[in-house]
Every structure is written in structure tokens, then in C-alpha cells.
Amino acid sequence: FKYNNDMKIKFIFLIILIISCNKIEVNEMDDILSCVLDLSGNNRHELEKVLMHYKQSPKDSLKLRAAKFLIINMSHHYSLSGDYMSKYIKNVDSLYKDLPSPIKSYIYQIPGMIPECDTFIKKELDIHNITSEFLINNINYSFKLYENCVYTSNLSFEDFCEYILPYRTGNEPLISWKDSSIMNIIEGKNVNEYELITTQLSDYFSQITSRMTHFDINRIRDTLLSKYRYNYYRDNPCIQNNINKSIGLPYAIDFVPNMKNDFDSYNKYFWGININKRFKGDIYSYYSKTALPKIYRKTYALNPIPNDDSNYIPKFFRNPYNRDVTKLYQKTGNIKCYFADATSDTKYAYLTAFNDYTWEEMAWARIKNKKALFKDMSVGVVYIPVYYKKAKRIFGDNPILIKNNGEIKTLSPNLKLLQNIRIKRNYTFNIKNKSYANNIIGVKIVASDDSIYNNFQVISKIIKSNNLGIYDSLSINKKYKYFGIAPNADNMNSNEFAEIKFFDNENNELKGIPYFISKNGGCRRNDVIARYLFDNNLSTSAAVYYIGNYYYCIKFDNSEHIAYIKYLPKNDGNNIYIGDEYELLYFNKGKWMSFEKKIALTSFLDFKNIPTNALFLLKNLTKKEKARPFTVNNDGKIKFW
Numbered sequence: 001f002k003y004n005n006d007m008k009i010k011f012i013f014l015i016i017l018i019i020s021c022n023k024i025e026v027n028e029m030d031d032i033l034s035c036v037l038d039l040s041g042n043n044r045h046e047l048e049k050v051l052m053h054y055k056q057s058p059k060d061s062l063k064l065r066a067a068k069f070l071i072i073n074m075s076h077h078y079s080l081s082g083d084y085m086s087k088y089i090k091n092v093d094s095l096y097k098d099l100p101s102p103i104k105s106y107i108y109q110i111p112g113m114i115p116e117c118d119t120f121i122k123k124e125l126d127i128h129n130i131t132s133e134f135l136i137n138n139i140n141y142s143f144k145l146y147e148n149c150v151y152t153s154n155l156s157f158e159d160f161c162e163y164i165l166p167y168r169t170g171n172e173p174l175i176s177w178k179d180s181s182i183m184n185i186i187e188g189k190n191v192n193e194y195e196l197i198t199t200q201l202s203d204y205f206s207q208i209t210s211r212m213t214h215f216d217i218n219r220i221r222d223t224l225l226s227k228y229r230y231n232y233y234r235d236n237p238c239i240q241n242n243i244n245k246s247i248g249l250p251y252a253i254d255f256v257p258n259m260k261n262d263f264d265s266y267n268k269y270f271w272g273i274n275i276n277k278r279f280k281g282d283i284y285s286y287y288s289k290t291a292l293p294k295i296y297r298k299t300y301a302l303n304p305i306p307n308d309d310s311n312y313i314p315k316f317f318r319n320p321y322n323r324d325v326t327k328l329y330q331k332t333g334n335i336k337c338y339f340a341d342a343t344s345d346t347k348y349a350y351l352t353a354f355n356d357y358t359w360e361e362m363a364w365a366r367i368k369n370k371k372a373l374f375k376d377m378s379v380g381v382v383y384i385p386v387y388y389k390k391a392k393r394i395f396g397d398n399p400i401l402i403k404n405n406g407e408i409k410t411l412s413p414n415l416k417l418l419q420n421i422r423i424k425r426n427y428t429f430n431i432k433n434k435s436y437a438n439n440i441i442g443v444k445i446v447a448s449d450d451s452i453y454n455n456f457q458v459i460s461k462i463i464k465s466n467n468l469g470i471y472d473s474l475s476i477n478k479k480y481k482y483f484g485i486a487p488n489a490d491n492m493n494s495n496e497f498a499e500i501k502f503f504d505n506e507n508n509e510l511k512g513i514p515y516f517i518s519k520n521g522g523c524r525r526n527d528v529i530a531r532y533l534f535d536n537n538l539s540t541s542a543a544v545y546y547i548g549n550y551y552y553c554i555k556f557d558n559s560e561h562i563a564y565i566k567y568l569p570k571n572d573g574n575n576i577y578i579g580d581e582y583e584l585l586y587f588n589k590g591k592w593m594s595f596e597k598k599i600a601l602t603s604f605l606d607f608k609n610i611p612t613n614a615l616f617l618l619k620n621l622t623k624k625e626k627a628r629p630f631t632v633n634n635d636g637k638i639k640f641w
Contacts, residue, residue: 032072039075040127047071049132050139062157066139069161073301074127076320080112080171082122088222089173102242105177106235109170114227126174134174138167141178145248152248155275163250163275166300169241178246237272250275253298254325257316258360291380293353294362295329296322306348306364312388314350314361324363324376332376333406337385339370339396348372349396351383354629354641357619359384379404382411382615382629382641384587395590399615401631401641411631413588413614420608421636424468426582426618426627427574428640433467436496436569440465442488443495443544446551447480449559453519456484456551462567469538469575470603471501471566479561482515484553485533487544494543496570500533502554505563512554519549527552538577539623541570573625576600580622586614587629597621615641 037044050071054064085108092107099107111117142165146152152160167174237253244251252273259269269292298321305320306313316322326332339349349372352359365372367387377383380403385396399411445460459478466472476483483502487495502510514534516527524530530552532540542552576582581599584607585592595616598605610616610632617629628640 029068029072033068036072036075036127043128043130046130046132047127047135050135053132053136054139063139063143065157066143066161066165067135069301070135070139070165070167074130075125075302077126077168077300078123078171079126079129079168079173080109080121081124081173082120084117084120085111085122085173088225100246101175101177101179102246103239105172105175106170106239106242108172108175110228111225112171114224116224116227120224123171126168130174134176135167137176138178139165141176142248145178149248152250155250159250159275162299162301163252164245164248166245168300169238169245169298177242233270237270240272244274254295254329255298256292256295257322257362259355291330291378292326293351293378293381293383294324295326295378297325299323306366308347310345310390311347312391312393313348314364316361317350317364326376326378330378331404333379333402333408335374335377335383335385335400335402335408337372337374337396337400339367339372339385339387341394342367342370342387342396343389346387346389349374349385349387351377352386353381353383356626359386361386377402379406380641382631398589399587399629411587411613411615413586413611415611417612418609419612419632419636420606421610421632421638423584423605423607423618423638424576424603425574426576426620426625427572428628430572430574433569433571435493436571437465437467439491439493440488440495440497440567440569442491444486444488445474445476445483445565446486446553447478447483449481451482451515451517451523451555453517453521453549453551456482456486456517458486465567465569467569467571468603469568469571469573469577471499471568473564473566475564476562477564479559481559482517482553482555483562483565484515484517484551485544486551494545496541496543497533498538498541498568498570499536499566500554500568501566502560502562503564503566504561507563510556510560510562512556515553515555517551517553522550525555530554538568538571539573539625543570573623574627576603576605577620577623578602580620583619583621584610585617585619586611587617588614592617 037047040047050067051064054060054067088111089108092104096104096107111121142160145164146155146160152164155164241251241253252275254271254273256269300321301323302320303323305317335351337349337351339346342349346367348364349367350361351363351365351374353362354360362383363374363377365374372385374383374385382399382401384399386393387396388394397410398413401409401411403409440462441464443462444458445462446456447459448456459480460474460476462472462474464472485495485497485500502512504510512534513525514527514530516522516524516530529542532542533552534554544550544552578600581597582605583597584595584605586595587593595610596607598607605618612632615629615631617627619627630638630640632638
């Protein structure tokens with residue numbers, strides 16, 4: 001935001017730097033408060049009313065400290081506003097009257113998540129618009145929660161200020177969203193019933209989120225809003241954050257910046273966490289199978305950010321309400337970088353990590369004498385240091401690997417010392433592939449000469465499967481018009497296939513029409529799900545369940561003698577697939593360099609005379625699947641990063 005006076009902008013950055021100190025003395029807090037009041041302009045009297053209100057009585061000394069906390073950290077908080085937002089909020093209130101305020105408060109923020117809406121949305125700074133009545137009501141209600149709720153009994157005042165006191169969790173309008181009606185589901189009377197209370201909350205939250213999953217924003221009939229899609233990993237923690245805070249349960253949102261959530265529960269980049277001293281280290285809703293480069297927490301309080309009038313600052317680092325909490329989760333180390341070509345007007349450097357074929361900024365540091373120190377970086381991650389010259393991003397060095405033992409290694413390709421490698425995947429192995437392969441064992445192959453469910457016969461059964469992305473074969477030697485699959489009744493998991501192919505005695509693949517046939521007499525030609533089994537597309541899949549009274553089938557024009565079938569379980573699509581074209585690249589001097597392109601003739605690829613000490617990437621040019629960079633050890637083993 002632009003304040004009227006450029007000096008005031010600089011004042012804000014000074015405030016941020018002071019607040020980043022571990023401890024602020026009382027006289028320092030009053031000095032900072034005075035600066036913030038100067039920035040509030042015509043709304044200064046509203047903020048001063050709040051301070052005067054709590055100065056009247058010594059018993060309100062803690063509430064006065066809370067008021068100062070809110071005001072000192074208010075400078076960059078804002079609401080989405082304007083005619084567009086007013087109309088949107090009115091429609092939400094009309095269509096979803098029964099939703100409690102904490103849920104609506106999150107729904108009100110949806111237009112701000114849609115880039116196409118930016119043109120129609122205004123942003124109003126809280127410091128210029130908040131009223132004394134609103135702030136006092138919020139402080140009083142928050143203190144009732146702090147003093148009376150069982151889950152705040154061990155909460156420090158500092159944590160109360162950060163996780164219960166704030167009047168907003170995002171960019172919602174200035175409304176009283178802390179809804180006391182949610183308290184009705186809580187029956188616990190003492191601290192010993194904490195688990196009971198969280199269980200009750202969990203049940204309530206499940207009911208709410210099940211409704212949110214079917215929340216149809218298109219009922220508002222706005223083409224811009226149709227861009228919104230409910231995202232389980234993003235929306236659920238935020239909704240739960242509002243619910244929890246409204247009843248005094250301290251909660252926070254932690255995340256990895258600039259990462260795309262691939263809806264794989266093993267790769268969550270956005271999650272919620274309970275804040276409670278008795279449950280220190282409680283990260284029940286966080287799990288990742290790989291090291292995450294940086295983890296931040298959304299805060300109400302200000303945090304340090306870079307201030308550079310000459311060069312570009314990445315968008316994420318312009319937001320002062322993100323705090324580095326990486327050390328709470330992962331082993332970390334420090335990385336020193338040297339920027340030989342940086343000029344005197346280059347103030348800041350950034351460390352990037354790989355994501356979806358790009359290098360995304362994860363951390364920032366000030367450059368001093370062409371050097372920058374990046375603190376608390378996760379080990380087991382490859383980074384590349386960059387800086388900006390005006391708007392141009394410049395790579396400062398080759399990739400840097402910080403090993404699990406804290407050792408730093410620069411990956412500069414050695415084009416003289418060469419090696420050979422064999423590659424079977426282009427992405428970190430996903431443990432789910434193993435489950436997919438195991439789950440289809442026991443699935444029955446059925447066949448019939450008509451589409452009547454009870455006339456199908458079991459003609460074979462799958463007894464082996466692999467998780468390498470390689471087709472397995474099963475002898476059939478039967479002649480029928482319909483061939484299909486039936487679930488394994490002993491396996492309560494879904495039996496998911498990526499592809500099934502049918503062959504005659506001369507190894508010709510036979511094509512037919514996909515069908516869905518059910519026990520109750522239903523029969524669908526070209527069934528949408530059944531098509532996924534026979535579409536020659538490994539990124540689609542179909543599942544049969546142990547309770548399913550139906551078959552997914554293929555129908556031939558006439559009875560055909562099937563010699564054998566080939567089948568492939570559902571998988572992540574990152575194995576080496578015969579017929580696909582791949583390109584091996586290595587990173588050198590600020591860009592990916594092409595080493596060689598190959599069409600896969602087997603389930604692996606061999607490359608000879610590649611550089612050593614390099615960072616590689618194998619791209620599937622046929623399917624454009626995701627990929628992860630990797631290094632090659634001296635023994636030829638591949639390590640993904």
C-alpha cells in the first residue's frame with residue numbers, strides 16, 4: 001500500500017525491523033505505537049479511543065497491552081471492499097443464511113483468491129477504517145475466551161495475542177465473526193477433557209466441511225467466481241482456523257510458499273496446527289515424505305521483509321505477515337552465498353527451490369560485501385541463489401545442496417569426468433504405487449457372451465502385479481464377446497487399474513466398446529469410468545470396490561478368442577514408459593542444458609558419458625508429466641531432490 005508520504009513507508013519498514021526483535025521494551029513499544037498512530041491519518045481518534053478506554057482502570061492493564069499489540073501490527077492489514085464485494089457479500093448472506101459467521105468470514109474472502117476479480121476489488125486499510133467500538137468488542141470477547149475456556153489455561157499471553165486475539169484471519173470485511181453459537185457444541189468443563197473437546201470439534205468440523213465440499217459458488221451467477229474451486233488442502237485448514245479461533249482454541253496456518261498442491265496427501269504444502277503448550281510438537285495434520293525447503297506461518301504480527309526501491313522484490317516477500325517456522329519441523333542449516341557480479345545497488349538475494357519446472361523463491365537475505373547468509377534452510381534440499389537487477393532475475397551460482405549432515409555441496413557439472421546411468425523413474429518414488437499394485441491382486445477376470453450380469457463367468461484371477469509401471473501379462477485362452485473385471489471380495493480397498501489390453505494368439509491388440517454392467521440390470525455403453533480402462537492413457541484410471549455389484553467390461557462385435565491380457569495398476573505416471581520420448585537435462589550457468597533425447601524402448605533409459613557432480617532433470621516430452629531434479633552418486637545410484 002502507498003501511504004501519502006514516502007517517509008511514512010520507510011517508517012513502516014523501520015517498525016517491522018524493530019518488532020522483529022525478540023523482546024520489545026515498554027518505552028520502545030510506545031515509540032512504535034506513536035509512529036503507527038501518525039500513519040492512521042483521520043482515523044487516529046478511533047484508535048486513541050481504544051487506548052483511552054483501557055487506561056481508565058488498572059485492572060485493564062492486560063487489555064491495554066492487547067490493544068497496543070493489535071494497533072502496532074495493524075499497518076498492512078486490509079479488507080476487500082468496493083461495490084463488487086458488497087454485492088458478493090449480500091448474495092452470500094442471502095443464499096447461505098444458516099452458515100455460522102466463522103465460515104462466512106472465509107467465504108467472503110473467495111473473490112480475493114481469483115486473479116480475474118482484482119480489477120473489481122478495492123483494498124481498505126484497517127488502520128484507516130477500523131472503529132473503536134469494533135476493536136473494543138473484539139478485545140473483550142477474546143479475553144472472555146482467554147479467561148474461561150479450558151484450552152487456553154496454559155496459553156501464554158504472547159500466544160494469546162497471536163492466536164486468539166486478532167480480529168481477522170485473512171482479508172474479510174471488518175465483521176464480528178467470532179461466533180459464540182459454536183460454543184454450544186462444547187460441553188467440557190476442565191482441562192482434562194481437552195481430547196473430548198477436540199473430538200467434538202472434529203465431528204462438527206466434518207459436518208461443516210462436507211457441506212463446503214458441495215458449496216456451489218455458481219449459485220451467485222457470476223462468471224468471475226466460476227474460476228473458484230474448493231481446494232481441500234487450502235480451504236479446510238482455513239475454515240478450521242476460523243472455527244477454532246472463534247471458540248478460543250489457538251490454531252495456526254503453516255505452509256510452504258510458492259508450491260502447488262498436487263492433491264497427494266503425502267505432499268501437503270498447506271496445513272493447520274494446534275497451538276498448545278501441553279501438546280508441544282503437535283503437527284498431526286502435517287506430513288511430507290520429502291524435505292520442505294522453507295515453512296512459514298501466517299501471523300497477525302508484523303515480520304521483517306526486504307525494502308528495495310531499485311530492484312524487484314518477489315510478491316511473497318512483500319507480505320509482512322509470514323513468519324519462518326522451519327526449525328519447528330525440520331533439521332536446518334545455514335548457507336553462505338557469494339555473488340561475484342552483484343553491484344552496490346543489489347541489496348537482497350534469494351534462495352530458490354525447484355517446483356513444477358521452475359525455481360521458486362523460498363528465503364531472502366541481505367547482501368553485504370557481495371555475500372549473503374541464509375539461515376535455517378531445510379537440509380536434504382537443492383537450492384539456487386538468485387538476485388534481481390531491476391526486474392531481471394539473475395542466477396548467482398550453480399545449484400547448492402545442503403546434505404542431511406549439514407554439509408554444503410555446489411553442483412557444478414564436471415564435463416571432463418564422465419559417467420553412465422540407468423534411469424527407471426523421473427520423480428521421487430510414491431509409496432502409493434506399491435499399494436495400488438498390491439490392491440489389484442485377487443481381482444477376477446470375468447467373461448460372457450451377453451450383457452446379463454448373472455451370466456458372467458470367472459475365467460481367471462490376477463496373482464501378480466508390480467509398481468514399476470510395467471505391464472504384467474495374464475493367460476486367458478477363452479472365447480467370449482464380453483470381458484471384464486470383478487473386485488476381490490477379500491480386499492476392502494479399491495482395486496484401481498490404469499489400463500487393460502486384450503491380445504489374440506498373433507499378439508494383435510483387440511479393441512472393443514467399454515461397458516458398465518450392474519447386477520440390478522443396468523447396462524451402459526461407453527461408460528465414462530469404463531473408458532478409462534481401455535483408453536491407452538496411463539494418467540486415467542478406474543476402480544472396482546469389494547462391495548461393487550457391477551463389472552467394467554469391454555464388448556467385441558463378435559466372440560473373440562483372447563490369448564492373454566496385459567494390465568497396469570494405477571500409478572503416479574512417473575515411471576519410464578515404452579514409446580514415450582524423454583529428454584535428459586543438466587543445470588549449468590543459470591539454465592537447463594539439453595544432454596540427449598531418447599524414445600523409451602524398455603522400462604528404463606541408459607545414458608552414457610554424462611557429466612559428474614551435476615543436477616539433472618528427466619522430462620517426459622510425450623506426456624508432460626511432473627519431474628524432480630536428481631543427482632547421481634559415484635556408484636551410479638540416483639537421488640531425487
